[in-house]
Amino acid sequence: MVGLLDSISLTSDRFASVIPLELAVTFMVIRKAIGARPRENRRGAVLDSAARSFALHGYAGTSIRDIAADAGVQPSSLYYFFKSKDELYEAVYERGVEKFLDAVARSMSKSDQPWDRLERAAVAHLEALLEDGDYNTLVANIVPRGDSELDQRLVRHRDRYEAVFFNLIKDLPLPPRTDRKLFRLTFLSALNGVAGWYRDGSMSPGKIATKTVDLFRKQLEPDGERTAR
Amino acid sequence: MVGLLDSISLTSDRFASVIPLELAVTFMVIRKAIGARPRENRRGAVLDSAARSFALHGYAGTSIRDIAADAGVQPSSLYYFFKSKDELYEAVYERGVEKFLDAVARSMSKSDQPWDRLERAAVAHLEALLEDGDYNTLVANIVPRGDSELDQRLVRHRDRYEAVFFNLIKDLPLPPRTDRKLFRLTFLSALNGVAGWYRDGSMSPGKIATKTVDLFRKQLEPDGERTAR
DNA sequence: AATTTTACCTAACGATCGTTCGTTATAATA
DNA sequence: TATTATAACGAACGATCGTTAGGTAAAATT
Incomplete structure (x- = not known):
């Protein structure tokens, strides 16, 4: 409010010296409503x-x-x-990757055990995806095929993030012949797929993430003897 | 070829009585190339x-x-x-659901054991998705949110298919507290997500499906003792 | 043989698309 | 104080969008 009156009193406005202040204010308001905004x-x-x-x-x-x-x-x-719709899209996508990266990085401050680290990352990932929202949805849902120029740039951003899970899964103590690449791809699809069915109120993102990790690690449940091949 | 000449000899064509047969054939060819085709x-x-x-x-x-x-x-x-683009889209989606349903139904003729049944279904699902292709890709990738009229119809088609996995997973001997709904959703996301990274030549769809099922069932691998919490 | 139905076609409608142009008021700088 | 840079604006470009109207020849039906 003060700023608005100030900007009138400095008067580089070409009407200011000719019309009374009241009218000037009126013009200000109109201009504010219709056209050019002050430095925003x-x-x-x-x-x-x-x-x-x-x-x-x-x-x-x-x-x-x-x-x-x-x-x-x-x-x-x-x-x-x-510059273009493509560039805008890429900017959003890139920001989504950064949000994911930040969220996961923050979550993994401590805890040395590999499964715990993966769980923390999964929780952070899902919370970012389901609570923060739009930027991350884009990254989670759109797996670029790499056939357009835009797609190729998108892939590069996405790879930066997938590398995090590559390393997390590398350290996991898994049965000898486990395909770690398949594990990573499957695991990420499972997490990202949550965006497709999650409805607010059912279960917290963190809880879903924890249970998802459990699904992949449940071979050590004490009562696992109920299972059979 | 015979049929083509026949159709000239019956001659309801307005030029037929005026021009020689050779020219009529020429017109036929031109018409075939440009415009109206015979009963196709x-x-x-x-x-x-x-x-x-x-x-x-x-x-x-x-x-x-x-x-x-x-x-x-x-x-x-x-x-x-x-009638419209929407209806065309729905027709494709519905056909995709039917293709999935057929493929899975064919695969489960025998075998009583629950895990084997799930594995067979998964193999059939992935083969349909990655080998047959387009119709199934649509169903796998697009999870309708149900906010448009089209989406709501799509959901109904999709639910018919998901019910199959609901039943398959119901019969699975899983550890007591396993969340079967989360299992189904996660499992299907994992399978459908393959379409996002599958490149021909790396691993067969059937093999990927089998290994994916193994990931979810691996608690009974004999050498599972390497794992730790 | 005359009529109707089928399987398309050509041409065009108004709406919307990404994008560019030239302009303008404010703020920063010289 | 004059100049330049910033943060927008309104209007319009040609292209493309889903869709419709009306036509036409072949096949099926009467």
Whole structure:
């Protein structure tokens, strides 16, 4: 409020010397409502809206106009921040990878035991996916096939993250002939698949993650003798 | 060939009485190349092309014109067979569910043991998904959220198939406190996720399915003592 | 032989798509 | 104080979108 009056009193405005202050304020308000805003960067809002729409309706199902409307901005303004729809999509995807990376890194501060480390990572992964949301949904759901230029860049971002689980699983004490690559791919699909059926209120993301890890590690349950081949 | 000449000799064609037979044949050929074909139903071809495109680029990423071009038909012709893009998509999805159902039903003719039955189903599922292809890819990849009318119909088709695994897993001798719902969801995500990383030549679909089932059942491997918590 | 049905076609509708253009008010800098 | 950079805007471009209308020749039916 003070800032608004200040900016009038400095008056680089071409009307200021001709019209009374009351009218100037009116003009300010109109201008504020319609057009140019004072020094405000909507890049973050645009990125958020893009993440939302892309997560909900996919790349092709989301139009530039959808995103712009959601962010309260004109369609053409997106091109001030991003060169193209592809670049915007990549920015969202990359941010999603970083959010995953951060979440998992934070979760693994301590604990040396391999299965515990995997469990912590899984919990962090699922919490990021289901609670934080849109950016991560994109990374979890879209497995780029690598046939377009955009896809190839997406794969590179995704690989950075998958490497984390590669290392986590490398340290796991598994039965000798276990296929660790298949384990990783299967495990990640299982975790990411949760986004497809999770409905708020049923079970907490952390709980789901823990139980999922248990599914993969249950050979040591004390009462495992009920099972048979 | 004989049929072609026959159709000329019956001559309900308005040129037939005016021009010689040679020229009539020429017209036939031209008409064959450009326009109206004799009694040929392209519905199957359209459905195949739709499955292909939808599997490859998704619903929004596929245009009616893409499908028509791939099927060698005019865009408007799709509306002779299907009322709308939505209905075409649903037809593909439904067919995908039926293909899955058939494949799994065929695979389970004998074998009483629960784990073996699940393994057979998994093998059939993955072979259908990775070898047969497009129709199944659609069902595997798209988990409808149920917010549109189309989505709600899709869910109903999908549920018919998931019920099969519900029953398969019900009979499994699992440790007492195992969450069978989570097992099913996780297991199906793991299987369907294979479509995201499978590249021809690495491992056969059947082998992947078998090993995936092993991952979920490995608690009875004889040398499982290497594992620790 | 005349009529109807089938299996398409050509042409076009208005809406929406990603993107570009030129403009403009504010803030930072010289 | 004049200039430049920033953060947008409104209007429009041609392309493409799902869909419809109306036509046409062959086949089936009457």
